[in-house]
Amino acid sequence: MTATTFSASAPSSQILGACPHDCPDTCSLLTTVQNGVAIKVQGNPAHPHTAGSLCTKVSRYPERTYHPERILHPLKRIGPKGSGQFERVSWDAALSDIAARLQEIATRDPQAILPYSYAGTMGLVQGESIAARFFNTLGASHLERTICAAAGGEGLVHTLGGKVGMRVEFFAESDVILIWGSNSISSNLHFWRYANDAKRRGAKLICIDPRKSETADKCHQHIALLPGTDGALALGLMHELIQNDWLDHDYLERYTLGWEALRERALQWPPERAAAVCGITAEQVQGLARIYGACVHNGQKAAIRMNYGLQRVHGGGNAVRLIACLPALIGAWRTRAGGVLLSSSGAFPVQKAALQRPDLLAGRTPRSVNMATIGDDLLREASPEFGPAIEALMVYNSNPVAIAPESAKVVQGFAREDLFTVVLEHFQTDTADYADYILPATTQLEHWDVHSAYGHTDALLNRPAIAPLGEAKPNTQIFRELARHMGLTDPCLQDNDAALCRQAYGDAVNFDALLANGFVTLDTPEAPFSQGKFPTPSGKCEFFSERLAARGLDGLPDHVPNHEAAHSSSAYPLAMISPPARNFLNSSFVNVKSLQHSEGEPLLEMHPVDAAARGIADGDTVRVFNDRGSYQCRARISVRARAGVVNGLGVWWRKLGLNGTNVNQLTSQRLTDLGRGPTFYDCLVEVALVVS
Template identity: 75%
Template sequence: MPSSIRISPNVSFEKASGKVRGACPHDCPDTCALLTTVENGVAVKVQGNPAHPQTGGVLCTKVSRYTERSYHPDRILQPLKRVGPKGSGKFETVNWDAALGEIAGRLQAIAQRNPEAIVPYSYAGTMGLVQSESMAARFFNKLGASLLERTICSAAGGEGLVQTLGGKVGMKVEFFAEAKLILIWGSNSIASNLHFWRYVQEAKRQGAKIICIDPRRTETAEKCHEHIALRPGTDAALALGLMHELIVNDWLDHAYIESHTIGWPLLRERALLWNPERVAEVCGIPAEQVRSLARDYGQCFAKGEPAAIRLNYGMQRVHGGGNATRAVACLPALTGAWRHRAGGMLLSSSGTVPVNRAALQRPDLLAGRQPRLLNMISIGDDLLRESSAAFGPKIEALIVYNSNPVAVAPESGKVVQGFAREDLFTVVLEHFQTDTADYADFILPATTQLEHWDVHGAYGHTDVLLNQPAIAPVGQARPNTEIFRGLAARMGWTEPCFLEDDETLCRTAFSHPDGDRVDFNELLDKGFATLPVPDAPFAEGRFPTPSGKCEFFSARLAAQGLDGLPNHVPNHEAAGSSASYPLAMISPPARNFLNSSFVNVKSLRDIESEPVLEIHADDALARGISTGTVVKVFNQRGNYRVKAEVSARARPGVVHGLGIWWRKLGLDGTNVNQLTSQQLTDLGHGPVFYDCLVEVQAEVQADTAPAS
């Protein structure tokens, strides 16, 4: 490893020993503070920073093995150029100058015809503001490329919060420890929000009741006092049923409703249509369970005790996901739960992070142009479209970074078709030869989190963090920022913004002309800084909505011709609506993966063993399926072969295709997204991964022993 490697134009990294403060880059609410131990320029250990209260020195299994990922023997460490057919995975090494020169030349030729034929595709492979949003956005803005609507994770829920609370805001996560009732709604917190679970355990020790609402009996549901296993896509119906019971039992904070909400008479009228029997029929749960849940929630108000709701994004990946989020977000205002610092709800806190995105992304480089906007969910269809007046130019070039769309995008059969086009010029910035990288014309080696500067907000707490490079880039890897700087230079662009180094970009992220809300020196000294957010932000109302109130009725939605009130919006593919495909399928992440990251880390893949489909014993018996049976899961979009696991985690009528495995690791080179659709949510243009009907057939009989 070289003793000194430049990681940005004005910053070099010297070999060193000691501990370096950083931040976890992955798509998780916890955004942990890291300490990397370095010995003679080599990272030997990654651990949680004990000085950071939210991390408390504890990391998940995935990130605690981060050195295994950075030094993985399969890591791409020099630029690669395709020499075989698309998808064959055959490449030869090239030097950086040759790679960047040819890429820039190809992009310039396409841009001369129509720059909108060039499309960037990225998401949350890193959540860092600098490596995901800065130099790349500047490059594509200057180029005039198509813009990407980045909606694949949280768009429906985020829009639901904006229309109800005014933004991605909520209670402080640490105060869940003081709540007397916690509803964990659509979240497997033990697997995907570990540090929140620490607060739940503290509350539990103090006598709090913990209830999990989730179609799947997750590791989290097993540890709660009660599990409500509703059908996928029926969360809004349950929330409206709770409102019904709050009304008829008068478990309402009338003063809070009067002073701090809008639209109560209309919401009351709608909620009274949702008695427990109707809710039970829609959700597939007992009516008494609806009454009991409402009683638990309403009695907290009656006793003056705080009740808290932790939402996560699983419940909004269905047709009605935005409305479901809106319905749940109304509940704390009905009971005045916001009066307590340990009451209210939290889905995302990212709206509290003061990011200066204009300074990072430089939209002024568009020079007044308004390029077309493509939704990342429809990449399968869009790559197969020809030029037209409605669509615009055919996509001729795709630049992929921080994402693995061939594995993670819905209806992946079409995605593969599109990526396999020989006339599509594809560049992928990556650490490993993923499913997507197999279809690249060039693979450019990117740095991991241990090798570059970045800054991070959070969506599960109210701290911001700085990541400093702990080691020099391994091999010839370069940060995303440096790669786009190099491309800009070869395009002949001379604007000073393309010369800014990564530390400058980190400072820019939180800059503000009226004074920075984040002290960058504090970030350098501690690695993190806590934002000045009130302990009980909505105790006196003051929601960041246009009205300053919790908007049960959204005039903004009504002005768009949409329903101003939250409602139950049935799934595109509702349970019982198809005789051909009688089973609902959801595809939650495998516990030891994060989206498609970590799938190739051997120690983690060994824990997961292989892709499986969880199926309830009743559904398995009816189909002659046992644990270990190879099954064909299919619908009108495709087939997926996988081993079955007869499991108590599944409720009758619902199967779980655990993801997101790389396609190349599946039995027939596919994964669960062969079956998911490109349809969108009611709000936010988000994906509907958990709104999917299938049938399952046994293909071969099980071995006598379970699969290992």
């Protein structure tokens, strides 16, 4: 692997790659290239999880790469912030000015500089390698990257010991599958293939989700609980498992910690109490417990597939903890087709320190800024509590003006004339409109990268299929060149992508096999916790966490009500969740015309009862509002929404909305119980007809 191999030169060829997007599937890709042009992207049939198929979004990747609005040259702002007015400049002029501005700030206080990035690419190299080294060298503020999975991840860590669980392929052998907080058909397509295999074998599939999603349509049963009540449902299930002795006593005695305390707590949650909190019937709680609990005696294999929607509420971390406890109660871990999976990312031997080089901080401990509270943080003045005001912001792999909560404050912060903002991007997004400089970044078809996954256990390699378009550069190259312009001389800031790809896993993954095949399957146990051996301090499934107790928190998981619980406000009587629109992925693909056409326009799903009470008909323009702001969109009257809950499908770019906003105008910056994550689905609103 050398620099000379970085582009395909054959007149017609297929190049192995990996999907970079924030999805559990992390598909292996084949890109067909003719005369240097990518003409087709398809799933790699040799990769068992991808099996030759891709979602609609990524199959349109050439349309995204060759989009006529692609940014291909550095741009400098010439109009007011937010106006989107820029002029083309040279790379040298842009980097020289950026370097001078950052150097001036860093001389006074490097913590006034903040990186802002997330999962625009999940690549280990183009994500946080040279960029992390650059900011560590400066001593810039640290970004808490919490916006997707922090609450659930911490919940797993304090129960199972890490972001670990079942291997996804063994769901095909399960007899009962609870799909909990996941629209798998839209957001985890290849898991759905395994679940469908199980269904054809006679498995029972149950969907637990406030929204009657496309996945719920295909399951045997749908339980439409209220947002943020998943922990209460898990406690109600535990109550029934205990009362009916649907328990694996041997597994509980040998391989769990804190069972008696959890048992006492669960017995306080009879079905009637759990049902009242969840907005369902006691019979639904009892019936679900009966199906799940019966597996302990009849030899069936019970599996739970969680996803991240259920943890985007105040009690999200505790909810994940409670659900992750359930398999141990019935001994589901004894077989490879039983247990739970939320994330498999903890199985990957990523050499994070080698990639990011925290040693470059040289003993400094910069302040941390939570990416979910960027609206408030950009508006804060310097103080002893919070440190210096943020003076410079470098955004890459993210679109915070569209995706961060309480976006009116985010916009206000980005609009500060004294805030120096640099955005690495493919397109002129909502965030790029507020940049002082936009730097053109390569897409996945144009650079090297290495990937882990959080829905399976295969490491993947991405080869560049085509040369970078225009003057676009990989993130790594942009930060290498910026480091040189700033006179930063540590050799690690100039490591090339070939070296970084090898450093990502070190000797823990056979890199020659990655090069040859595009993927390597990790050597992980088929039934990881059949005999305990959890990666917790005790080696057991920790119903009670000593680590949480030492922090002054409840060591036992419990139901934690929403910040904005359903039925708690007469002014805002509707709970709102904002699941992703099927044809977008977060704010990516929103400007791909074929996908935008398929999606139509920003929508709010309303139950017929809620719509009728407000005089709203299907297709009407409505105003969705609360104390944080208002958002206009079209109403879709549908039983996909349960009564009392509306579904604001996202995340559209603000500039494509009916009144220049999107659903995050309404979401709050409050954080979760564990992990300091965002609470997007913990949101009360009212809806009114817009009279033309």
